[in-house]
Amino acid sequence: MTLSWKYGGLALGLAFFFAVALVKPIGVSTQFVIFDGILWNAVDSTAVVADETAKSGYSSPNAYLDANGGKYASAVADPLNYGFFFVIAIMVGAAISGWLRGSFREANRFMPRVWLANWGETPVLRFLAAFGGGFLVLYGARLAGGCTSGHMMSGMMQTAVSGYIFAAGAFAAAIPTAMFLYPKEA
Amino acid sequence: MEILLALLLGAAFGAALDRAGATSPDLIIGMLTLRVLHLAKAILLAIGVASVLMFAAQMAGLIEVGHMSVKAAYIGVFFGGALLGLGWAISGFCPGTGLASAATGRTDAAVFAVGGLAGAAAYMLTFPLFDGTWVLADLAGGKSTVGAVPGLDNPALLEGLRGDLVGIALGAVFVAAAFALPDRLTGGHAKMVPAR
Numbered sequence: 001m002t003l004s005w006k007y008g009g010l011a012l013g014l015a016f017f018f019a020v021a022l023v024k025p026i027g028v029s030t031q032f033v034i035f036d037g038i039l040w041n042a043v044d045s046t047a048v049v050a051d052e053t054a055k056s057g058y059s060s061p062n063a064y065l066d067a068n069g070g071k072y073a074s075a076v077a078d079p080l081n082y083g084f085f086f087v088i089a090i091m092v093g094a095a096i097s098g099w100l101r102g103s104f105r106e107a108n109r110f111m112p113r114v115w116l117a118n119w120g121e122t123p124v125l126r127f128l129a130a131f132g133g134g135f136l137v138l139y140g141a142r143l144a145g146g147c148t149s150g151h152m153m154s155g156m157m158q159t160a161v162s163g164y165i166f167a168a169g170a171f172a173a174a175i176p177t178a179m180f181l182y183p184k185e186a
Numbered sequence: 187m188e189i190l191l192a193l194l195l196g197a198a199f200g201a202a203l204d205r206a207g208a209t210s211p212d213l214i215i216g217m218l219t220l221r222v223l224h225l226a227k228a229i230l231l232a233i234g235v236a237s238v239l240m241f242a243a244q245m246a247g248l249i250e251v252g253h254m255s256v257k258a259a260y261i262g263v264f265f266g267g268a269l270l271g272l273g274w275a276i277s278g279f280c281p282g283t284g285l286a287s288a289a290t291g292r293t294d295a296a297v298f299a300v301g302g303l304a305g306a307a308a309y310m311l312t313f314p315l316f317d318g319t320w321v322l323a324d325l326a327g328g329k330s331t332v333g334a335v336p337g338l339d340n341p342a343l344l345e346g347l348r349g350d351l352v353g354i355a356l357g358a359v360f361v362a363a364a365f366a367l368p369d370r371l372t373g374g375h376a377k378m379v380p381a382r
Contacts, residue, residue, distance in 0.1 A: 002205065002213075008228040016199075016232060017243075019199070020240055024253055025255050062311075064309065089196025095289040104290070111294070134301025137301075138301075139305035144263045146257050147282065153236075157233050161343055
């Protein structure tokens with residue numbers, strides 16, 4: 001069962017508040033980079049190496065992992081850190097919530113109704129859109145330095161100027177795109 | 187201890203995302219087409235509630251101001267936000283909701299997450315194109331807040347304003363906007379919205 005917007009919003013607001021009260025603001029998209037780094041490091045042990053001269057103690061031949069004194073390189077080398085476990089826990093929490101409301105028993109678990117109304121029943125089209133959308137979302141999030149969680153929610157709740165700039169860019173692109181792609185209501 | 191908090195806070199956030207309806211691409215696309223504003227109202231309320239609670243608790247001395255972490259502003263934040271918005275509208279997922287939705291058994295969300303790993307890898311490879319250029323150069327002082335938050339070193343857009351009071355005021359505006367926003371802005375009557 002989905003909560004009303006009041007209870008759903010309150011639950012989300014409390015999650016964002018307790019995160020910053022106890023540890024730090026919620027963020028998600030960085031962990032896609034860390035997971036990529038872990039996969040890369042598993043097949044090529046030179047992806048991240050111990051380096052006493054780096055601020056974090058680790059360096060990488062990849063300029064992005066190596067940036068800011070090897071901050072991401074160090075998280076790849078030791079993924080037992082807050083940010084990575086937080087994102088794994090998001091999936092555990094969502095899975096329990098989904099299981100309790102019967103999400104795993106739903107017959108259709110890949111076709112949004114609004115997609116069916118506008119783009120029909122070809123599964124491969126939907127999966128291509130999901131893959132391409134995911135690519136754009138994470139490329140954009142990394143360019144922006146955060147995503148809907150880190151920039152929009154955590155950013156605007158802290159009155160961060162960057163949060164407002166991010167939200168302006170995201171909605172300026174998302175609303176016209178959605179209206180163009182989904183002219184028919186489900 | 188920090189890992190335990192990560193597990194508790196992350197699980198609470200994941201469950202809240204699912205129960206708020208954010209794991210449903212139908213509700214995300216509903217919001218972005220302005221037809222079903224359920225999630226827009228929930229998000230505005232969440233930002234407002236979190237902002238008021240955080241700044242009020244700071245003023246009462248209950249939580250550490252140092253836990254705040256403000257991200258830098260630069261023009262790439264706008265461009266990156268726009269790219270994210272494009273993919274968000276196409277797929278109906280963003281990073282957190284996509285992972286949460288995949289965990290509830292949605293296969294399109296799992297494919298979204300794989301696409302996301304590819305997009306993040308593409309940024310890792312193309313980062314040198316942007317590094318040191320105007321795209322990533324600080325705007326408005328960099329890691330700035332609207333007002334000057336007491337106890338925080340970050341620059342402020344409006345130095346004369348007290349950041350914690352601004353935070354509470356803006357939080358109240360978000361809460362008011364959540365209540366003021368209608369259930370939909372385009373077309374006929376709302377569907378799919380749970381009873382109040």
